[in-house]
Amino acid sequence: MGIKGRRALICAGSKGLGRGCAQALAAEGVHLVLNARGGEVLEKTAAEIREIYGVDVSTVAADVTTQDGREAILACSAGVDIVVNNAGGPPPGNWRDWDREAFIAAFDANAYAAIALMQATVPGMCDRGWGRIVNITSVSVKQPIGVLGLSNTARAALTGFVAGISRDVALHGVTINNLLPGLHATDRTVGLDTYEAGLTGESREAVAARRCGSIPAGRYGTASEFGATCAFMCSEHAGFMVGQNILLDGGGFNSTL
Ligand code: NAP
Numbered sequence: 001m002g003i004k005g006r007r008a009l010i011c012a013g014s015k016g017l018g019r020g021c022a023q024a025l026a027a028e029g030v031h032l033v034l035n036a037r038g039g040e041v042l043e044k045t046a047a048e049i050r051e052i053y054g055v056d057v058s059t060v061a062a063d064v065t066t067q068d069g070r071e072a073i074l075a076c077s078a079g080v081d082i083v084v085n086n087a088g089g090p091p092p093g094n095w096r097d098w099d100r101e102a103f104i105a106a107f108d109a110n111a112y113a114a115i116a117l118m119q120a121t122v123p124g125m126c127d128r129g130w131g132r133i134v135n136i137t138s139v140s141v142k143q144p145i146g147v148l149g150l151s152n153t154a155r156a157a158l159t160g161f162v163a164g165i166s167r168d169v170a171l172h173g174v175t176i177n178n179l180l181p182g183l184h185a186t187d188r189t190v191g192l193d194t195y196e197a198g199l200t201g202e203s204r205e206a207v208a209a210r211r212c213g214s215i216p217a218g219r220y221g222t223a224s225e226f227g228a229t230c231a232f233m234c235s236e237h238a239g240f241m242v243g244q245n246i247l248l249d250g251g252g253f254n255s256t257l
Pocket of ligand 1: 015016039089136137138139181
């Protein structure tokens with residue numbers, strides 16, 4: 001991939017899709033700054049990645065949605081070449097119940113955290129003439145998900161921001177793109193399947209089987225195939241990919257273009 005020896009910050013990377021991205025970059029010889037809130041799982045993930053791939057992995061146990069958390073993360077991330085922005089998704093619910101605080105929390109987590117980290121890291125990447133940003137967003141920016149209106153709203157804001165700034169920095173060798181997961185087999189999806197089971201009265205397994213059946217690929221995606229796509233987007237080969245929204249959903253979004 002041409003990125004051996006580069007350094008990457010992976011936010012929210014101890015589990016799930018963030019971990020998939022961390023592993024795929026480590027497999028390319030990229031050194032990591034790995035973040036999540038829970039220190040125990042974070043340290044375990046970091047140790048496994050060091051052991052398997054032999055790269056340096058430093059850890060920052062911090063909440064990326066807070067100013068203090070981002071300051072702690074950035075203190076360990078000086079001069080990073082690659083940033084994968086990620087955070088936990090907002091809770092599902094009914095749009096009638098969401099108040100201002102719920103929208104602000106979703107914006108903080110799924111828009112502003114990524115915006116703030118781009119503001120902090122992209123200028124340095126531009127000065128050095130190379131950089132890669134991948135923001136993990138969601139299929140919900142193309143196809144709204146009813147119970148995830150907070151996600152639909154916050155991620156649309158980040159998508160609009162990226163559309164503008166990616167064109168502003170491309171001249172400096174810095175690419176900014178979004179990677180959109182459809183349904184992937186992670187804890188997040190277990191939580192959403194459980195939520196839907198509570199609404200419909202089905203078992204969680206029945207919900208998962210029904211949702212897999214609605215995907216042309218017939219299954220949920222995996223964190224490792226998600227990570228492999230992320231690694232390509234961070235690679236030397238992806239230098240002409242600017243401001244794109246790359247959807248990984250097994251064909252679930254039905255469209256010609
Ligand atoms: P996951 O399996 O639940 O993993 C979430 C990871 O993020 C964990 O490592 C978690 O560790 C960390 N994290 C959560 N909140 C954090 C915070 N405030 N600060 C730092 N780290 C945090 O979730 P996932 O499936 O990988 O999803 C990742 C993102 O993709 C989410 O925003 C999700 O909504 C979105 N997404 C996922 C899917 C899917 O099918 N999986 C589909 C569409 C969108 P700690 O809890 O220890 O912090």
